[in-house]
Amino acid sequence: MEFLHHLIYPTIFTRKTTRNFNNSPIPQDALDRLRAFTAEVVPIFPSERAAFEILPHKGKTMKISAYAKHDVISLINMAFMLQQMDLFIQTIGMGAQWNATVSAAQKQYQEFPYVISLVVGVSKEAPARTSAAQFIRKQASEISNKPELPFIGAVRLAPSSRNRQLWYLACGEKSIDFYCRKGGFISNTILKNLNWLDMGIAVCHAVLALQQDGHTPNAVIKHDAPDKEGYSYCVSLD
Numbered sequence: 001m002e003f004l005h006h007l008i009y010p011t012i013f014t015r016k017t018t019r020n021f022n023n024s025p026i027p028q029d030a031l032d033r034l035r036a037f038t039a040e041v042v043p044i045f046p047s048e049r050a051a052f053e054i055l056p057h058k059g060k061t062m063k064i065s066a067y068a069k070h071d072v073i074s075l076i077n078m079a080f081m082l083q084q085m086d087l088f089i090q091t092i093g094m095g096a097q098w099n100a101t102v103s104a105a106q107k108q109y110q111e112f113p114y115v116i117s118l119v120v121g122v123s124k125e126a127p128a129r130t131s132a133a134q135f136i137r138k139q140a141s142e143i144s145n146k147p148e149l150p151f152i153g154a155v156r157l158a159p160s161s162r163n164r165q166l167w168y169l170a171c172g173e174k175s176i177d178f179y180c181r182k183g184g185f186i187s188n189t190i191l192k193n194l195n196w197l198d199m200g201i202a203v204c205h206a207v208l209a210l211q212q213d214g215h216t217p218n219a220v221i222k223h224d225a226p227d228k229e230g231y232s233y234c235v236s237l238d
Contacts (some may be wrong), residue, residue, distance in 0.1 A: 001207070001218055002042045008087035009208045014128040017068050018095025021121035024069045025060045030092045034120070038064065041081045043220045044203060044235075050078040051110040052085075061121035063102055067112035072196050073221070075115065076235055079200025080207075082118055083158075095123030098159065100194060111196060116197065132157060136165075138165050146171040151209035160198040160207045161191065167202040168231055174237045177222065178203060178229035199234045206237060 023107040033053075036051055046106040050068040057063040064085060068078035082098075097119045104114035129135070137156050140147030144155075149171060160166065180199050183191075203219070210217045217237040225233040 001044065001216070002213055003112075003216075004042055004084060004204075004208055005037070005040075005088065005115070007091055008084060008214070009212050011087040011090050011128070012157055012205055012208065013132045015090060015129070015157070015159070016095075016127060017159060018025045018097050018119075018121070018123040018127055020124040021059065021061050021095060021119075023060050024122040024123045026062060026094060026121060029165070030094055033092055034094075038085055041084050043077050044080040044200070044207065045073060045077045048074055048077040050074070050081055051081070051111070051112050053105075053109055055105050057102070057117075057119055057121075059121070062121055064118040064120065065102075065109070066115045066117065066145045067105060067109045068115050070113060070115070070193060072150035075193055076200035076203060079197040080204045082116075083201045083204040085193065086118055086159075089118075089120055090128050093127065094120055095127040096120050098161075098197075100161070115193065117230060125219065136163065142233070143167055144169040144171060150213060151206055154209035155202050158198075158202045160201065161194040164198070166195055166198055168228065169202075169206070170226070170228065175220075175222075175236050176206065176217075177225050177236045178206075178234045179228050180234050181231050196234070203235060203237070210237070 068074045086096050099119050100116050102117035140152045144152045167180040170177040220236050222236050
């Protein structure tokens, strides 16, 4: 696949969700750079499509509204792209927040249904962490059979809805299989789409880290992926 933007990789280790925005407008230069980056964001599945529009939101904030088909692959692909924007936003000194409660300006855009928004603005506090030790995350051994692999550390720091960290990476000699932990009724119904978005975010962090180490992973869907008790298979990187 095409290389992702190398400047966003370091942000994985300092990324922070912005909870409070101040009433200062986003500088025009930052907004212009965000629009340019959004136009060039790379999908994980080139055959899949998603649409994004940058719109005014509450106060002086903006929102990147994301649209895609509501199926597993489309949602993983869309989140893979939106997470690149999330990381980029912090490289230009702004804060960002994934927000599933933001209303859509329109139910459809470019023939795709609305999925979620990324709220962007000037943070009231420091928009980034100063150390990876400030993350509250599972241990690497809880999310992979090979926790010692360097890229697992980047996946470990990926954000997720309610910080549920549903992913598990089964690493073989030539591929990485991504699994999503099964949950109860709410997780499997109301939060179902969020599960696939979380997986797309994790895949984004994995690809960035693998490319940083000189690898060129490609996403595939295996129809013979091994079953894993308590998990659903999602996608693989070869």
